[in-house]
Amino acid sequence: MTNLLTTGHTRLDQQLQFLVEIDRLKHVLRRTTTIGGARHENSAEHSWHLALMALTLAEHAAEPVSLTRVVTMVLLHDIVEIDAGDTFAYDTVALATKREREQRAAERIFGLLPDDQTDTMRALWDEFEAGDSADARFAGALDCFGGFLPNTHGGGGSWRDHGVSSSAVLRRMEPLRHSLPRLWPTIEHIIDTGRSLGWFSDGAPDPH
Amino acid sequence: MTNLLTTGHTRLDQQLQFLVEIDRLKHVLRRTTTIGGARHENSAEHSWHLALMALTLAEHAAEPVSLTRVVTMVLLHDIVEIDAGDTFAYDTVALATKREREQRAAERIFGLLPDDQTDTMRALWDEFEAGDSADARFAGALDCFGGFLPNTHGGGGSWRDHGVSSSAVLRRMEPLRHSLPRLWPTIEHIIDTGRSLGWFSDGAPDPH
Numbered sequence: 001m002t003n004l005l006t007t008g009h010t011r012l013d014q015q016l017q018f019l020v021e022i023d024r025l026k027h028v029l030r031r032t033t034t035i036g037g038a039r040h041e042n043s044a045e046h047s048w049h050l051a052l053m054a055l056t057l058a059e060h061a062a063e064p065v066s067l068t069r070v071v072t073m074v075l076l077h078d079i080v081e082i083d084a085g086d087t088f089a090y091d092t093v094a095l096a097t098k099r100e101r102e103q104r105a106a107e108r109i110f111g112l113l114p115d116d117q118t119d120t121m122r123a124l125w126d127e128f129e130a131g132d133s134a135d136a137r138f139a140g141a142l143d144c145f146g147g148f149l150p151n152t153h154g155g156g157g158s159w160r161d162h163g164v165s166s167s168a169v170l171r172r173m174e175p176l177r178h179s180l181p182r183l184w185p186t187i188e189h190i191i192d193t194g195r196s197l198g199w200f201s202d203g204a205p206d207p208h
Numbered sequence: 209m210t211n212l213l214t215t216g217h218t219r220l221d222q223q224l225q226f227l228v229e230i231d232r233l234k235h236v237l238r239r240t241t242t243i244g245g246a247r248h249e250n251s252a253e254h255s256w257h258l259a260l261m262a263l264t265l266a267e268h269a270a271e272p273v274s275l276t277r278v279v280t281m282v283l284l285h286d287i288v289e290i291d292a293g294d295t296f297a298y299d300t301v302a303l304a305t306k307r308e309r310e311q312r313a314a315e316r317i318f319g320l321l322p323d324d325q326t327d328t329m330r331a332l333w334d335e336f337e338a339g340d341s342a343d344a345r346f347a348g349a350l351d352c353f354g355g356f357l358p359n360t361h362g363g364g365g366s367w368r369d370h371g372v373s374s375s376a377v378l379r380r381m382e383p384l385r386h387s388l389p390r391l392w393p394t395i396e397h398i399i400d401t402g403r404s405l406g407w408f409s410d411g412a413p414d415p416h
Contacts (some may be wrong), residue, residue: 018264075279
């Protein structure tokens with residue numbers, strides 16, 4: 001079927017092509033599940049959830065942040081996965097090639113947009129990846145929490161399924177300690193509890 | 209299992225409870241599919257897609273809009289469906305009770321938040337529903353387009369599946385004519401083409 005979405009207006013056509021393309025993020029599945037564990041979540045709905053986390057939790061950010069920039073970052077942070085796939089945060093082999101795969105994907109997908117929008121979105125994505133600004137640090141901490149949350153309600157979820165150690169989770173959650181310090185004691189408490197419940201590869205189940 | 213997500217900080221606990229609750233929007237299915245028709249889309253990933261539409265297409269808005277407010281509106285506009293369900297835009301019976309069901313849902317779900325955030329989010333949702341501001345009109349037009357887009361790539365999609373007439377679709381898309389006028393000729397052209405292809409209850413398939 002021919003593409004009916006042609007307006008004859010170059011910028012608008014480029015934007016529509018981008019919007020059609022990114023629909024595919026709804027089919028990129030993460031290792032984590034929705035809360036309750038009914039099914040794996042996809043990267044589009046995960047990004048939506050992070051944006052709501054940003055809107056709701058911004059007051060607890062350790063540094064002043066621009067909410068608009070943080071929301072935009074989390075909305076587009078996973079778009080590269082359309083080409084590069086979701087890389088499990090605890091898969092050290094896949095993590096080694098993640099950067100290169102995602103750079104190519106960013107080039108192609110943000111490149112569908114008009115040049116000025118390519119530049120703006122790409123710059124925000126680069127900033128998120130680098131994690132060197134207050135906004136990127138807060139967005140990155142939310143991304144960590146987005147992966148943490150379903151596992152705490154699903155009996156260990158993807159940690160248990162993939163033999164992740166509690167020390168790896170603690171390291172992975174480190175951005176939360178700095179960017180959302182008010183949440184940190186709870187994170188530690190949940191990991192401790194999970195260890196006693198046998199969620200992790202390095203913790204023995206509680207004998208009781 | 210007891211709720212491990214307790215911080216002892218009242219505001220934060222309310223916010224976390226809200227964030228856990230709204231995860232359920234990932235399980236609310238719409239009549240429309242993802243582009244290509246592989247499966248029905250859910251209201252969380254649909255909301256993510258609308259937010260990207262807002263970020264990408266804002267320059268074409270007929271009236272000046274606050275992008276931050278529009279993005280926030282589309283991110284939260286469907287949260288009420290967790291209780292009220294998704295109401296098909298062409299189901300006139302369900303539409304009659306939609307308002308009351310959604311008002312009760314807004315009360316309960318936004319009410320999980322600290323009072324000031326309840327008020328802010330509820331006010332934005334009310335504004336979206338009323339459609340009386342430039343921001344709400346643009347957000348509403350994007351919502352229309354979000355329902356239109358997958359059907360144009362899926363051989364008529366939910367229109368064909370549910371015997372919708374082309375005149376009902378034209379009426380439903382009316383907000384786009386006013387808020388995204390540059391897109392309107394394409395909308396009309398696609399509906400005309402769909403009519404000749406037999407997508408609608410009031411159009412005969414082209415005999416060729």
